[in-house]
Amino acid sequence: MKNFVFSEGVIQRISQYLRFLVELKDLGKRTVTSSDISENTRINSAEVRRDLINLGIKGKRGVGFNIDGLINNFNQILGHDANVKLILVGAGNLGKAILNYQILKKFGFDIEYVFDNNEKIIGKKISEKEVMDINSLQDIINESNIRVAILAVSQNSAQNVTDLLVKSGIKVIINYTSVPIEAPPHVNIQTNDPIEKLLHTLYYLSNTGQAF
Amino acid sequence: MKNFVFSEGVIQRISQYLRFLVELKDLGKRTVTSSDISENTRINSAEVRRDLINLGIKGKRGVGFNIDGLINNFNQILGHDANVKLILVGAGNLGKAILNYQILKKFGFDIEYVFDNNEKIIGKKISEKEVMDINSLQDIINESNIRVAILAVSQNSAQNVTDLLVKSGIKVIINYTSVPIEAPPHVNIQTNDPIEKLLHTLYYLSNTGQAF
DNA sequence: TAGATTGTTAATCGATTAACAATC
């Protein structure tokens, strides 16, 4: 079974590789070299090659690696076998913008349901999705077996909605509010705001005159 | 000069520490232990202590570290001495949502100007900011010496606007569109979309039944 | 064949961890 257990670092890098490869495939490319991947991901090319070899993926010397093969392998490792269904909570400005993110579809994620608590928009359609009453959230999650939610509600309802999501069985929350939220340890919260990236780039901005 | 050069890893960790500490201070806390920091950032507590010692920051045994002292130290290292001014490009759904991100203010970032190319909204106010004509962007950046931009335009104008930002002297672009954009190597692009985080969590979702 | 990139080795560096004496 050890063969099927990957370290955090490897999974992290595979996510980065996969992201780049799907974009490349989209551009019509068929093969990719370890140095192409290295340039895009800032991961050393020797490490890329070692990762691939460790995963049992072979390339062609002088040519590179087959993009379709890599994508299939990576998806299999991540357990990304079919499209993954998501719910989106919050149909305000942020929610509407997220509904327009075509990248979700491209990477095999489908926003299946949209919820809000605002009676003025419940029942209306946004980007062809009907906005549902947040009071029906728990029932729908139970029926549909969805485990991943995108949180795009207002700051002051962020924690309440999080509690509801946890109670309903959601296991991954992509937090698009810019407030910290809390959940039990078995729920994975990924906060998506620009602060850490902004802080991080400041150092390079002020110390070199360049951003990196 | 070696004393003032920090590795990429250290800067990354300092950004994480700082983010947590500002939130803690906001809650009224005065001191923090290395294990508090460790729990929140998932960085080993011994490594936290070693980082702080290396930076010349001393704690009190049995008590912990002074939060204000840490924040000051970290800000100084990152070169975050005064509020940092930003521009926001794009005043659609996404831009409006970002204007409401109070976390920017809390961490010392001010959205100074908002630009759009839509004549219907140019001149109008959103969250007390007047929307300016994107044609005036280059002049205003030149005068104001702003070096950081948040990109929240539509997918099909993302690259054009990026080119304009680069030409105007912007050095850091926080890319909130979900399309990849290209810029010369001296410009730092930070793409902020949920794909890598989603891919990453899939592995834990399917391999353990839990997200981590 | 010539050019390019893989597959692999070996050396180094930084991150991670456990443990515990020092001391607030």
Place this chain on the structure above:
DNA sequence: TAGATTGTTAATCGATTAACAATC
């Protein structure tokens, strides 16, 4: 004093890098 956490050591692990023979 008793309890807690720092400051520090030492051992280990994974990441990083350079280099180059193998081979497509």
